[in-house]
Each structure stands twice: as structure tokens, then as C-alpha cells.
Amino acid sequence: MWSSEDLDLDAYLAFLGYEGDRAPTLGTLRGLQRAHVLNVRWDTLDSFLYREVRLDLPSLQDKLIRRGRGGYCFEHVTLFAAVLEKLGFDFTAVSGRVQLGADQYRPRPATHAMILVDIDGTRRLVDVGFGNSPLEPIELVDGATSEAGPWPYLLRWQEITHGSPGWAVHQRGDEESWQVRQVFTENPQYAVDYAVGNHFVASNDRSPFVIRPFVQRLRTDRYDTLDALTWTTERPGGTPSKQTVEPREVPKLLDDVFGIRTDTEEAALLVRRLTELAEAPPARQLPELPR
Structure with missing residues (x-):
């Protein structure tokens, strides 16, 4: 589904400097997420310069791994999904709405890509494409936290849009308060869904990444x-x-x-x-x- 047959896994892991286990375990997932967030770069240059961002796996590997350029969430998650598929993980891709500067009654479109991984009887949020992303998977339970990186994150089950419940990722705001960073549901997304969202983000005149x-x-x-x-x-x-x-x-x-x-x-x-x-x-x- 995620074109893992086109993935050069050895090249990807070498770029990350990852030499750990390749079995589909929680320990492997933790190591891969941390290495990906800290080593695969993040930028919107293709959208700004060319109004085009390619999501096919050969293009992503060439850009993010061979050429050392950066990409945004759709690119990161498409590449990471191929890695997880290649290694045998059970996961679901999802889309979220970035909430910073917005509210639940005037939501932004669901154009942030993420992954939910089912492992050891739990479901965990893997968010490798935000830029300042968590460095570890966060268990999908109300009140779960992540303290692995320089800034903490909190996951809550709450009302997210117009009376609809869902998951909200909170980050530290001013004066040690929490603020909602993004919201999402567990509705599955596929490569074709990401292609639609990516087209808007990469090419529409109203996209901030084009401006x-x-x-x-x-x-x-x-x-x-x-x-x-x-x-x-x-x-x-x-x-x-x-x-x-x-x-x-x-x-x-x-x-x-x-x-x-x-x-x-x-x-x-x-x-x-x-x-x-x-x-x-x-x-x-x-x-x-x-x-």
C-alpha cells in the first residue's frame, strides 16, 4: 500500500545512523522515530520555489536521503510509512488539523499527516512530520504524555471540532500552560488522500507554504x-x-x-x-x- 517494494531500507537507516534491531517491536519504533525526527530535515522550499511536491517514493528517497533536502509532513510520513510497512509493523495513517492560531469552531483543513501504530496491545501516535515533533511514540490514551524531547507533550480525548470528540495533542505554552497543537481522529487515510492534501498545501495561492x-x-x-x-x-x-x-x-x-x-x-x-x-x-x- 505504501510502495515499500521501492524502498532502499539500508540507505534510509544509514542516513539515520540507526544500527538497532529491525524487528517490529516498540523498541525499534522508538529508535526509528527518534532518529528520523533528529536527522531527516524539514522545509517547504519545493512549495515556495516550484509549487510542486512529489510523494512517490523514489522522489522522496532522492530528495530527503540522497540529496539531504528537507520536506514537510506528507513527505516525511509517506517515507516513514514505507519503512514501517517494510519492517512489518501494523499501522494506520491519519490526518490532523493544526490548531495553533485557530479554534474548534473555525478549524483549518485536515492537512497534517500522522501514523497510528498498533503494537503490544496498544495504539500509539507517531508524529514524525511536524518539524518539532515528539521524539517517541505516544500511547493513545487520555492523559498520556511524552517527556523524551526538549519539550513535553500531552494527549487528551476531548471535543475537537463542532461538538465532535477526538484526540488533541497539547504542547507547552506561555507560563507553563498547555495549548492544543493539533487535533485528529482515527479515521484511516491512504496515499491518495495525502496526494489531495499535498496538492493544496504545495500549490494553492492561499497556502502559507507557497507564500x-x-x-x-x-x-x-x-x-x-x-x-x-x-x-x-x-x-x-x-x-x-x-x-x-x-x-x-x-x-x-x-x-x-x-x-x-x-x-x-x-x-x-x-x-x-x-x-x-x-x-x-x-x-x-x-x-x-x-x-
Whole structure:
């Protein structure tokens, strides 16, 4: 179903630096999720530069593994689903609604891809495509938490949209409060469903990923983002630091800070598009990114 016959599993695991067990166990799942989130890069450059994001497995492996570029949730989850299928895991793909900046009465579309893995008599949320994703699977029970990464997460069963119940992933907000990051149900999704959502996110004029680039990198002690020309670094318990960068500085910043490689031609195109973005009159305020 997820084209695992086209997957070069050895190349993927080598890129992750993963040398652990390959049996479909919870320990393997934990190791793979942590290695994927920390090593496979996250960016929206294809949407910003080309208005096209390919989800076929050969293209994903070439882009994310061989060329060292980044992708967003549909790409990460499609690749990770092929890995899980190849290794024999029992799982279901699902879609979620990013809730940051929205509410249950004005929801965003369900365009965030995730996976639910059934293992050892439990069902666990595996979210490898958010950028600052959890570093471990979260058991699908009300009140479950994850403390594996630099920021904690809380899973609750609650009303999520217009009186409908479902699951909500909470993250730490200001003053140690919790805020809903994304909501989802257990309704199965398939590759064709992701193709539809991906088409909107990658190419529609109203998609924030078309308007400007967004890049993320999570480490165990910091979280960096590049939103257009604003570079932000956050550390657990610290105050975020922000600075504005010049378009010509971005390719080197991507390499040095985010670990994302662009070739000469793509770097030149990126600088040109960012220069045009910086010089364009502010016809409207850039929308908040659904991250």
C-alpha cells in the first residue's frame, strides 16, 4: 500500500545512523522515530520555489536521503510509512488539523499527516512530520504524555471540532500552560488522500507554504526556525532569540544551521525569490504558519 517494494531500507537507516534491531517491536519504533525526527530535515522550499511536491517514493528517497533536502509532513510520513510497512509493523495513517492560531469552531483543513501504530496491545501516535515533533511514540490514551524531547507533550480525548470528540495533542505554552497543537481522529487515510492534501498545501495561492519558505530543525537542546527571513532559536526554559537575515545569507544558513543542502542553481533561485519577497509591497500581512 505504501510502495515499500521501492524502498532502499539500508540507505534510509544509514542516513539515520540507526544500527538497532529491525524487528517490529516498540523498541525499534522508538529508535526509528527518534532518529528520523533528529536527522531527516524539514522545509517547504519545493512549495515556495516550484509549487510542486512529489510523494512517490523514489522522489522522496532522492530528495530527503540522497540529496539531504528537507520536506514537510506528507513527505516525511509517506517515507516513514514505507519503512514501517517494510519492517512489518501494523499501522494506520491519519490526518490532523493544526490548531495553533485557530479554534474548534473555525478549524483549518485536515492537512497534517500522522501514523497510528498498533503494537503490544496498544495504539500509539507517531508524529514524525511536524518539524518539532515528539521524539517517541505516544500511547493513545487520555492523559498520556511524552517527556523524551526538549519539550513535553500531552494527549487528551476531548471535543475537537463542532461538538465532535477526538484526540488533541497539547504542547507547552506561555507560563507553563498547555495549548492544543493539533487535533485528529482515527479515521484511516491512504496515499491518495495525502496526494489531495499535498496538492493544496504545495500549490494553492492561499497556502502559507507557497507564500514564503519555512524551515525547521529540532535538536535535543534547541529548536531553530526560518520563517521567510526571520531566524528564531529557542531553547528549553529560555527566551527565543530572533534576527533578520539577508536573502544572500540564506543558503549558507540552511547548510550551517539546518543541515539542508541546496545546489548552486537552487540556491540562486532561492536568493532571487527571497529578494523579490523582501522587496514586494506588503499587500497583506503574511498569515501565521500552521506549525
